[in-house]
Every structure is written in structure tokens, then in C-alpha cells.
Amino acid sequence: xxxxxxxxxxxxxxxxxxxxxxxxxxxxxxxxxxxxxxxxxxxxxxxxxxxxxxxxxxxxxxxxxxxxxxxxxxxxxxxxxxxxxxxxxxxxxxxxxxxxxxxxxxxxxxxxxxxxxxxxxx
Amino acid sequence: xxxxxxxxxxxxxxxxxxxxxxxxxxxxxxxxxxxxxxxxxxxxxxxxxxxxxxxxxxxxxxxxxxxxxxxxxxxxxxxxxxxxxxxxxxxxxxxxxxxxxxxxxxxxxxxxxxxxxxxxxxxxxxxxxxxxxxxxxxxxxxxxxxxxxxxxxxxxxxxxxxxxxxxxxxxxxxxxxxxxxxxxxxxxxxxxxxxxxxxxxxxxxxxxxxxxxxxxxxxxxxxxxxxxxxxxxxxxxxxxxxxxxxxxxxxxxxxxxxxxx
Amino acid sequence: xxxxxxxxxxxxxxxxxxxxxxxxxxxxxxxxxxxxxxxxxxxxxxxxxxxxxxxxxxxxxxxxxxxxxxxxxxxxxxxxxxxxxxxxxxxxxxxxxxxxxxxxxxxxxxxxxxxxxxxxxxxxxxxxxxxxxxxxxxxxxxxxxxxxxxxxxxxxxxxxxxxxxxxxxxxxxxxxxxxxxxxxxxxxxxxxxxxxxxxxxxxxxxxxxxxxxxxxxxxxxxxxxxxxxxxxxxxxxxxxxxxxxxxxxxxxxxxxxxxxxxxxxxxxxxxxxxxxxxxxxxxxxxxxxxxxxxxxxxxxxxxxxxxxx
Numbered sequence: 001x002x003x004x005x006x007x008x009x010x011x012x013x014x015x016x017x018x019x020x021x022x023x024x025x026x027x028x029x030x031x032x033x034x035x036x037x038x039x040x041x042x043x044x045x046x047x048x049x050x051x052x053x054x055x056x057x058x059x060x061x062x063x064x065x066x067x068x069x070x071x072x073x074x075x076x077x078x079x080x081x082x083x084x085x086x087x088x089x090x091x092x093x094x095x096x097x098x099x100x101x102x103x104x105x106x107x108x109x110x111x112x113x114x115x116x117x118x119x120x121x122x
Numbered sequence: 123x124x125x126x127x128x129x130x131x132x133x134x135x136x137x138x139x140x141x142x143x144x145x146x147x148x149x150x151x152x153x154x155x156x157x158x159x160x161x162x163x164x165x166x167x168x169x170x171x172x173x174x175x176x177x178x179x180x181x182x183x184x185x186x187x188x189x190x191x192x193x194x195x196x197x198x199x200x201x202x203x204x205x206x207x208x209x210x211x212x213x214x215x216x217x218x219x220x221x222x223x224x225x226x227x228x229x230x231x232x233x234x235x236x237x238x239x240x241x242x243x244x245x246x247x248x249x250x251x252x253x254x255x256x257x258x259x260x261x262x263x264x265x266x267x268x269x270x271x272x273x274x275x276x277x278x279x280x281x282x283x284x285x286x287x288x289x290x291x292x293x294x295x296x297x298x299x300x301x302x303x304x305x306x307x308x309x310x311x312x313x314x315x316x317x318x319x320x321x322x323x324x325x326x327x328x329x330x331x332x333x334x335x336x337x338x339x340x341x342x343x344x345x346x347x348x349x350x351x352x353x354x355x356x357x358x359x360x361x362x363x364x365x366x367x368x369x370x371x372x373x374x375x376x377x378x379x380x381x382x383x
Numbered sequence: 384x385x386x387x388x389x390x391x392x393x394x395x396x397x398x399x400x401x402x403x404x405x406x407x408x409x410x411x412x413x414x415x416x417x418x419x420x421x422x423x424x425x426x427x428x429x430x431x432x433x434x435x436x437x438x439x440x441x442x443x444x445x446x447x448x449x450x451x452x453x454x455x456x457x458x459x460x461x462x463x464x465x466x467x468x469x470x471x472x473x474x475x476x477x478x479x480x481x482x483x484x485x486x487x488x489x490x491x492x493x494x495x496x497x498x499x500x501x502x503x504x505x506x507x508x509x510x511x512x513x514x515x516x517x518x519x520x521x522x523x524x525x526x527x528x529x530x531x532x533x534x535x536x537x538x539x540x541x542x543x544x545x546x547x548x549x550x551x552x553x554x555x556x557x558x559x560x561x562x563x564x565x566x567x568x569x570x571x572x573x574x575x576x577x578x579x580x581x582x583x584x585x586x587x588x589x590x591x592x593x594x595x596x597x598x599x600x601x602x603x604x605x606x607x608x609x610x611x612x613x614x615x616x617x618x619x620x621x622x623x624x625x626x627x628x629x630x631x632x633x634x635x636x637x638x639x640x641x642x643x644x645x646x647x648x649x650x651x652x653x654x655x656x657x658x659x660x661x662x663x664x665x666x667x668x669x670x671x672x673x674x675x676x677x678x679x680x681x682x683x684x685x686x687x688x689x690x691x692x
Contacts, residue, residue: 016670017662024484029158029679030477033470050536051467052160053476055686059269062262063160066167067463070456071540090407150439150452154432155667157675158682159463166456170449177445192444216678272688273681280677370440374501381559383443 034060035085036068037078046078057081123242127308130301131242132186133204134311137299137356138233139179140205143195145226146172147367151213164262168223171255178248185244192383196371201358203368204299208291210355210364217270217280218288224263225292225325231256232321236312245310264328271332282334289337293318293351319344397598402528405471413597417527418472420599422479425465426490429483430664432458434498435507443501450547451504457540464536468529484669486656493576495658502562502569505555508548510573510615514580516541517611526598556622567624574627578645581607587647612640 031053037046049068054060060079069077088095103109123131149169156162180191188194209226213219234256237249270277296318305311322338322345329336337348354360374383384392389408396403403409436455442448466476482488493511498504519541522534555562582588582604594600602610616633619626631642653661 016666016668016673019669019673020486020662020665024481025676028477028481028676029683030475031683033467050464050533052463053158054160055682056689059265059682062258062265063158063164065258066164067160067460070167070460087406090404147440150448153439153452153455154429154436154459155671156459157671157678159429159459159466161678162459163456163463166452166459170452170456173445173449173452177449195445196443216675269685270678270681273683273685274677276677277681277684367440371443373441374443378559378561381562382554383447 029055031055033082034064034079035082036060036064037080038068038072038074039076039078040073042075046076051082052079123308123310126301127304127310128186130304131245131310132183132188133299133301134305135179135183135186135245137204137206139176139183139194140203141209141226141295142172142179142230143176144203144205144364144367145209145222146170146176147371148209148211148213149219149223152216152219157216161266165219168259168262171259175252175255178251182244182248196375200360200364200368203358203360203364204356205360205364206291206294206297206355207352207361207363208288208294208355210360210367211288211291212363212366214284215280217277217284220263220266220270221281221284221288222292223259224267225288226295227256227259227263228325229292229295229317229321231260232317232324233312236317239309240311241309267329268332271329271334278333281332285329285334286337289347290349291352293347293349294353294355296321297351297353297356299356322347394596397526397596400524402531403526404528410597412593413599414472416591416594416597416599417530418469418474421465421469421472421530422474422482422488423490425462425469425479426483426488427494428458428462428465430490430494430668431511432462433664433667434494434496434660435504437498438501438504441501447551450543454508454544454547457544461533461537461540464533465530468527468533471529480672484665484672486665489654491580492650492653492658493580494664495653495661496573496576497660499572500565500569502555502565503573505548505551505566506569506573508544509552510548510570510577511580512541512544512548513615514577514611516545517607517614518581521601521607524598524601552622556624566622570619570624571627575645575649577611578608578628578642579647579650581605581611583647583650584644609640612642616640 032055033051034054034057035051036049038049039046049072052060052064052067054063057079061077064077064079065074068074146169149165149172152162153166153169154162156165176195177191180188180194183194184190189197208222211218211222231253234249234252238246238253240246240249267281271281272278296314298314302311302314306313323343326336326338326340326345338345339348340346375381390410393403393408393410393413396407403413432455435451435458439448439451439455442451466479469479470476479488483490493514498507516538519534519538523531523538525531525534552566555566585603585605588604591600595603612631613633616626616631628643631640633640652658656662
């Protein structure tokens with residue numbers, strides 16, 4: 001009986017072996033990066049979970065769907081070109097820190113004055 | 123359901139289950155070897171979807187008194203399989219696999235959309251789940267086929283070549299099977315000819331809009347294929363491609379028949 | 384600030400268990416050490432997909448087949464995340480992939496061994512992933528933000544990998560004699576690559592106290608190996624598997640395992656490209672890459688066409 005043998009992984013790879021040691025062509029694709037934001041449920045915020053490489057935003061969306069939402073609930077996906085993200089510098093981290101007491105603008109920090117007594121209206 | 127309706131339904135379910143199982147297998151051959159990391163991941167997800175559909179359909183058959191899904195999928199001989207020849211063809215290059223996916227998923231969507239109206243509730247429910255998963259497949263496949271049909275001269279040639287080769291086989295997805303008329307009369311399943319017509323009317327203009335030549339022509343509102351469909355699969359007549367698949371999936375079981383896996 | 388002051392600030396941050404983020408000042412040795420480590424990790428995932436991917440067509444049931452496809456898919460996904468983490472340090476994904484395909488990069492030695500039988504899938508899923516988890520849970524504590532964030536997602540997914548491997552081993556060991564023999568034979572072959580998984584003994588390693596101080600390397604090779612042995616040897620013995628090292632012993636007093644060293648010459652030979660599967664692994668990846676070139680070029684051309692239209 002003819003033995004049908006198959007495996008795509010062991011397909012004759014002489015071609016592949018012959019390529020080893022040779023140089024790769026100069027340019028292969030290095031596509032832009034797109035940051036991926038997942039909204040897990042309606043009402044929630046979109047959270048950054050990683051990035052994909054894709055030639056444009058439309059493709060980035062369909063690729064991000066499987067790269068990042070296989071195990072995470074998702075109702076909506078955003079992608080943003082990484083280059084369009086403006087960010088502060090970590091060197092300037094200090095701008096976010098208060099050196100003076102700002103508790104006055106917190107619910108617990110703002111202190112109530114003595115309650116006012118109601119007076120009789122004559 | 124009458125006994126003949128049940129028999130006809132099982133015939134159909136075997137065809138659909140085997141289609142999903144075999145194409146899922148072919149798709150999974152790309153896992154780890156795709157052209158782009160993220161696309162590899164997406165294609166693997168779709169492979170798992172098709173496998174899941176197969177499992178759902180085999181489970182339905184099991185509920186109706188047939189063997190367990192694993193037995194049905196992993197132990198039957200080639201002539202018991204009822205998949206179309208289209209899905210058993212070896213994976214070819216990425217153009218071939220993508221084009222096959224577009225043509226197949228298009229048929230799958232039409233078919234299961236119609237089956238959501240089946241008078242057999244378990245099938246209608248399963249069909250609804252399948253239709254939902256197929257939405258992403260359609261978005262993915264149309265995007266990729268369109269872009270590759272237009273991208274470079276090489277990609278256009280490859281996609282065209284894949285389409286020309288696959289078209290007659292994809293018509294085989296609608297090979298007539300015994301009992302279809304009973305199922306139609308009982309509102310259990312749609313008519314294969316109607317499905318084929320809907321599929322042609324949807325796919326032909328779409329592929330032409332991508333700049334591809336389709337071996338079909340339009341008369342009035344309807345498209346007709348200009349090539350003969352490749353039949354045989356629905357009657358258990360398969361090619362060496364299916365033998366290759368079964369050799370692989372049955373290797374372990376044949377080596378140790380008493381074992382459970 | 385002087386270089387010294389910058390270094391002190393950088394090291395103080397790490398001592399406080401704060402993360403270093405992209406854009407922070409960092410010493411070149413830190414940057415380059417991380418690029419090497421993360422890219423090697425990424426390559427290991429992508430190459431690691433191959434021994435198991437080989438068996439997808441042969442998986443004998445729905446449960447095994449779907450779990451295996453998902454696992455191999457995850458490995459490609461991990462590669463994706465790790466390449467991304469390395470890119471934040473100033474190297475492109477294309478450059479890293481080129482290094483791998485031209486044989487200039489190394490990856491985990493363990494994947495240069497063949498997956499000869501179905502039982503190898505069970506053993507790899509259980510013990511190789513198990514060893515990886517021992518390593519990866521430490522990397523969560525690493526100082527570089529993008530790497531430790533990637534590790535969070537990876538560790539989350541690895542739990543499933545271990546489980547499907549362990550389940551497969553349980554099933555096979557509880558099966559026919561042929562199945563049990565297959566597992567034993569597989570395990571015997573994989574024992575030595577597993578013992579080499581964490582790298583040479585500390586005393587023979589190119590020591591980098593910097594990388595430890597900078598929390599790039601969290602635990603030493605020996606420490607990781609000890610943890611692996613403590614976690615897995617009892618379970619291996621519980622299965623009744625014979626361990627091919629008669630001198631493997633746990634000492635209650637020192638709480639340490641002693642064992643026969645694997646062949647470290649073999650380790651070095653394999654990592655330099657002369658293992659049983661090095662050429663085949665790279666050959667398959669190189670071929671897949673070449674076969675996919677037209678796809679990448681076409682997708683890029685399509686977008687550029689749209690831009691110039």
C-alpha cells in the first residue's frame with residue numbers, strides 16, 4: 001500500500017537549508033507600530049494592552065483583535081499610531097508631584113468649619 | 123421529524139461537520155509558519171473557530187445517535203467522509219489558503235445564516251453561534267484578499283492563480299446530496315441550489331471589484347459559473363489529499379488502537 | 384548631571400523596586416544586556432513553536448488538537464509581545480528577526496532538540512513550560528517596565544500551557560503500556576536538556592553582578608534549577624517515571640538538590656549551532672519567512688499606493 005506521508009513542518013526544507021548562511025534581502029517590512037486600547041465593557045475606559053505592527057490602521061484593528069482579545073473581554077478596540085502619542089518625559093516626573101499640602105482639594109482633606117446655629121427669625 | 127428526514131439531516135450534518143473539520147485542519151497547518159506574526163495569530167484563531175464548529179456539528183450528530191465526536195472525526199475511513207474536495211486540497215501558498223478561506227467562509231456564512239431559520243432548534247442555535255464567529259472571518263478575509271489582489275504584480279498573479287484553481291472546487295461546496303428536498307420541505311435546511319446562487323451573486327461581483335477575473339458570467343441578476351464543478355466529496359469520493367490528512371490524524375490511534383487519547 | 388550621578392539615580396530607583404521605563408537614562412550595558420535577553424526570549428518563543436507545531440496535524444482528539452493549536456498560537460503571541468518590548472530599547476523587529484534568520488542570534492537551547500514522539504508534546508508542555516514558568520515568574524520582578532509588563536501577560540497564559548501538558552502526561556501515564564513507555568522514553572531524552580535549561584552552573588557562568596544588581600537577572604542559574612527540581616521531581620516520581628540520573632538527591636539539611644552534571648560541552652556545542660535540530664529549526668523559519676515575503680511586500684505596496692493616490 002502506498003504510504004502517504006505528510007507533514008507541513010517536515011516538507012522538504014532543502015530550500016530553507018539552502019538559504020541558511022546567505023544574506024537576507026536588504027529591505028523587509030518594518031511597519032509602523034500601533035498602540036492597542038481595549039474597552040472591556042461598555043462604560044469602561046479603553047486601556048492600553050500592547051502594540052501591533054501593521055501597514056495601516058485598518059489592518060492594525062483586525063490584527064489587534066486576535067493578538068490581544070483572545071482571552072480578554074472586549075466590546076471596542078482603538079488603535080493609535082505610536083508616533084501620534086505625545087507623552088511627558090520621565091525626567092519631568094516631578095511636575096506631577098505636589099510638594100505642598102494639597103489635601104484641601106480632597107474630600108477627606110477639606111475640613112468643615114463649626115456648624116452654624118440657626119437663629120430665630122424675629 | 124420522520125425517519126427519512128432524520129436520515130437526510132444526518133447526511134447534511136456529516137457534510138458540514140467534515141467540511142469544518144478538514145478545513146480547520148488545513149488552516150492549522152499554518153500555525154507558527156505565517157507570513158506575519160500577527161496574521162499568523164489571526165489565522166490560527168480562525169482555524170480553532172472552524173474546529174469548534176466541527177465539534178459542535180459532530181456533537182449534534184452524537185445527540186442524534188451517532189458516535190462520539192472524536193470517533194467520528196478521528197477514526198472514520200476516507201470513503202466515510204463527506205467533505206467537499208475543496209477543503210481537503212493541500213494548503214498551497216498563502217494566496218491559495220486565503221482565497222480558499224474567502225470562498226469557503228462566504229459559503230459557510232450563507233449556509234448557516236439560512237440555517238438560523240431551521241425548524242430544528244438545536245441546529246438553528248448552533249447556526250446562530252457559527253454566524254456570529256464568521257463575522258470576523260469575513261472582515262479578515264475580504265480585507266486581505268482585496269489588498270493582495272491589488273498590492274503587487276506578484277501578489278495579483280498569485281491571488282488570480284488561486285482563484286482560477288479553486289473556483290471549480292468551491293462550486294463543489296454545493297454538490298447536491300440525497301434528501302435535500304426533504305429537508306427543504308420540512309424547513310430544516312435551505313435548498314443547495316438556492317445557496318449556490320446566493321453565493322455566486324455575492325462572490326462574483328466582489329472578486330471582480332478586486333480586479334480579479336472570475337470564470338463566471340452574469341445573466342440578469344444571476345451569476346453562473348463557466349466551469350464545471352468538482353464533485354465527489356459529498357459521496358465519499360476523495361483525493362490523495364484527504365488520505366494525507368487521515369494518515370496524519372490517525373497515526374497515533376492506528377499505532378495503539380486500544381489507547382484513549 | 385554627571386554620568387556617575389545618573390548611574391546612582393538609576394540604581395537607587397531599582398533598589399526602591401521602581402521600574403525603568405523607555406526614555407529613562409540607562410547605562411549602555413543595561414540597554415544592550417536587555418536587548419540581548421529580551422530578543423533571545425522572543426526568538427525562543429518563535430522557534431519553540433516549531434517542535435510542537437510539528438505535531439498539530441497528528442493530534443489525536445479534538446481536545447488535544449485545539450489545545451495544541453492554541454498553545455503554539457500563544458507562543459507566536461509571546462514572541463510578538465517580547466519583540467515589542469525589545470523595540471522600546473531602540474532595535475527594530477526586522478533587525479531582530481534578521482539576526483535570528485542569519486544565525487547571529489541565540490535562543491533557548493532546549494528547542495534545538497527534536498520532538499520525536501507524541502509524548503514529547505506532553506513532556507514539553509509540562510516540564511519545558513514548567514521550567515520556563517520558574518524563570519518567568521522571576522522576570523515579573525525585573526526592573527524594565529515593558530519587559531515585566533509583557534511577562535504579566537505571558538505568565539497569565541503559561542498557566543494553561545502547563546495544565547494542558549500535565550493533563551496529557553496524566554492521561555498517557557494512566558493509559559496503555561505503549562503510552563506509558565512512550566512517556567518514559569520521551570522523558571529520558573528530555574531530562575538532560577531540561578537540566579541544561581537554566582544554563583551553566585553559577586561557578587562556570589559568565590558572571591554579571593551588574594545584571595543582578597540592575598534586576599535584569601533576578602535569580603542565578605543554580606537557584607532557578609534548584610526551584611525547578613523542587614517543584615517537579617516529586618511529581619515526576621509520583622508518576623513512577625525513572626529519572627536517568629541515579630545520583631539525583633535532595634538533602635534535608637541543606638535543602639538542596641545534588642545531581643550529575645549534564646554534558647556542558649554538549650550545551651556549548653548546541654548553543655553554537657551544532658545541536659541535532661539547529662539547522663532544521665532555522666531552515667523552517669527561514670523558508671516560512673521567504674515564502675511570506677510576497678505577502679508583506681504586497682500589503683505594504685497596497686498602503687503606499689493608497690497614500691500616493
